[in-house]
Amino acid sequence: MIPAVLAQVGGTRAAPLQLPEVEYSAMAPALILIGGALILLVWVSVVRRRPPWLWAAFSLVTGAAAMGASLWLWFDVRDDGPRRAVADALVVDGFSVFFFVLVSATVILAALLGEGYLRREGFGGPEFYVLMLLSASGAMFMAAANDLIVVFLGLEILSIALYVLAGFHGRRLESREAAMKYFVLGAFSSALFLYGVALVYGATGSTNLVSIAQYLAGNVALENGVLLAGMALLLVGLGFKVAVVPFHTWTPDVYQGAPSPVTGFMASASKVAGFAALLRVFFSTFSTLRLDWQPVVWGLAVVTLLVGSVLAVVQTDIKRMLAYSSINHAGYVLIGLQAGTANGISGALFYLLAYTFMVLGSFAVITVVGRRGDAHHSLDTYRGLAARRPTLAFAFTVFLLAQAGVPFTTGFLAKFYVVSAAVEEGSYALALIGMLAAVVAAFFYLRVTVLMYMTPASAEEVTEGAPPAQPRLRLPATTGVAVAVAVAFTLAFGLLPSPMIRFARQATLLM
């Protein structure tokens, strides 16, 4: 334990500094990502001439290596069981390795997206990849954290890189605005989170998740106001990251302003990491306080589901629409948490898995349709897309319908999984609200398919002085690969979901 180590250091001045043993293998995926980022930074300053695809290729290799290390850890955990590392600061269990795998996949897909985008927008350097890799390593630390301080460190590593990424397209005013908003509100929520950590420490005497759980199991606080306040602040801080209503207000603006691949990465990695911490802290650490947080999560889930789906209906910008849709999705993950059972948690994990591919696929399409300047995101841009790019329109339809929860896609099974966990625990009302919110949500997903398939691209002919026929969309090969992978994942595991369900289930059981 870190406090113990520090006390030891302070107490025995003469003795050599006692460092905890560092099990590098436990952090291997995160270290690979950090190493890759550092190599990129050095490389760009040393070597002058290099082909333009190099950075993307290297990031892909890094992501793949991280994925390989994660899978190796998965089998390791499965055979030898969970273990704690680095003086109990980290835990390597099924749960954290699940997120290692998921974040690695995000990195790979986002790197594929970034390549085409950066080239189109004329950004040569590796900054995008460096920041993305670092941010992803933060996400992994959050998932593996066994200490609130480490959660905070991961959160900051993740967020600071994301603040910069959001403002990455400096020529676009919206991008800078998004970065600023995200930074100010993000810093605010980090502060709340930190204060929550402090209060929990004050109430329980530890920041270590296991120690807190043990303390709470062994002691009943008659006056637990401080503890509850700390727990609430943790919920606010993490709720901000995962865009839970009412801490969601930054989401539409930032999603809209940030460069499209960054939005995709933000919507997946950042939300996934936030939920990793949220699920672990509330499900396993505060499990004894379940009766206190369950009603709160219930309420948050309801407002998140309803606000997300209803406000998405009135959006006219596809990225804002998907921002509200991602809020709506957060509500479903909360349904899983609210159930408070192993089934609920594995449902939440499966949801995040399905969601990651759907949302990254969607933003891949949006990146392409946004065209040069990343500015064409009004819903009208999608008019008649099916006639111009049938395959792209079909892929987007798959992502949208999957998000709406149409059968034979992972999106349907994800909703089914969390809702069944809720029903199993008797939360019928919440389950019903979730499904009804899905009906509202289906409306705005359908609206896009209506535009793509059923509306001719005749806006130009009607309005005078508009630009002539829409220019042909360029679909870079790398983006095409990302879209294809996401479609294949969404459909294949929608049809035969057993491997992924088992993955999520084992991850929960090995917690």
Add this chain to the structure above:
Amino acid sequence: MGVGSDFPILSTIVAVPVLAAVVVALLPRSRPDLIRNVGLAASLAVGVLTVVLAIDFEAGVPGYQFVSEHRWIEDFGISWILGVDGISLFLVVLSGVLFPIALYGPKVHKDLKSYVAWMLVLEAGCIGSFLSLDLFLFFLFFEITLVPMYFIIGGWGYENRVYASVKFFLYTLFGSAFMLVGMLALVYLSAKGRAPVTFDIRELADRGAVAGNTARWIFLAFVAAFAVKVPLFPVHTWLPDAHTEAPTAGSVILAGVLLKLGTYGIVRFGLTLFPQAAVDLAPLLLTLAVIGIIYGALVATVQKDLKRLVAYSSVAHLGFIVLGTFAFTNQGLSGSVLQMVNHGLSTGALFLLVGMIYERRHTRQIAELNGLQKSMPLLAAVFTVVMLSSIGLPGLNGFVGEFLILIGTFVTHRWWAVVATVGVILAALYLLWAYQRVFHGTPTGDNVGLPDMTRREKTVMAPLVVLIVFLGVYPKPVLDRIDPSVDRLIDHVESRTDYRQPPVAADLGRNVRAAERGIAAQRAAREAEGHQDAGEDHGGAGEGGGEGEHGRVDE
């Protein structure tokens, strides 16, 4: 027959259209003939398979046949279970017949490739729903039908198509939301404590673990989904829009097959899984059904648009089906199952005919049409037959179904039956009046000199007219297959509840069952002679059970 006992015929029937849809999607857009032929060949193959299924189907066996069972998502207790019994058999055949007709008949004016692919996906979804014996699997098929239908209405429909398609999608999804939660509640409540989680409806019906008030709520959740689909009175408003705006083939399938998912769902899941709740809430549903019959008929009468008129007539006809279902008598339920098929044939045919008129006149306004009989005598003749079937004229299929429904309902719920009978008269009113305005008189303006039916149109209508007449004159082979399963369902309801059929209905039912036991014994004895003789014996006994012909003699 030619099909071996271990040939997975049901899975094949579901898989063929899906594979064909994939093939069509991969074909080049520039080969419309090839695309059409592939689609047609696949749907014809399915049609042939369903007919083979109907012939191979053992009449007199009440349980599920041709069951194929595979594990699918084991963690949730979900399996791929397909099976067919007398209740679903003819709905499968109906789909098998209507889809090739819908694909071949109406002309498609744009993007044939996507159209054919969506139709094939739709066919797989519809047939899959009828065959599923796993609640989860049924829900998947039930929901997936929305997507192709949505694209067909929205992509190939008329002026207001987008509004209609979105409305259709959202209404149905709204109902399904309740059903999904109800379904999960049922599954988990049945699994509490002792048994593993399963979605197998045979197992769930056996367990019958959910009781009283809970069962009523879950039943209502299921009914919410099916009522939208049927559609029952307060939630029917999507139907006129969807039918009117859909392309002809879309309307044919929508009316012919998709609406049956609702009535079939009520029979298969509502009655089987929640017998007590269904009996308790029968008055509510009977009332809604009667309101639908009268309301649908009245509104149909005042329609100006011929297609909308046919659409509202569906509301009335589907009301009859629900009425017969909740009468809880052998005759009523048999009539309902038969009427599902009849309505699919006659309304499907009506939509095809309205589509033909639209092709020629580019209007469906009744006021703008007149005297069509002069220029198109054949079309008028076919229209007459189909219309009379829809009205329920004796000798055509509609009569058999409606008569059974009314007699079955009269025994248990007299006044509902009395009011519903008015609906039969109203059906004559709105259809004959519409016929008079459209076909009679001297043609004026654009109505002069229209070409009569083409060969393609004749080809399409011929099987429908043949079936309409055949089922009206000789429904026995169909009823022979329907009745045992219906009896079993009514027995199931009686064994789980205090409800008993009134002696009249029960006596009739018992006769039928006694006859069947006799046949089973005979069949065992006369294995070599095949089931033809036995079938006839059975039929003779079965007719004593107050079915169509018997009833007519009484009159």
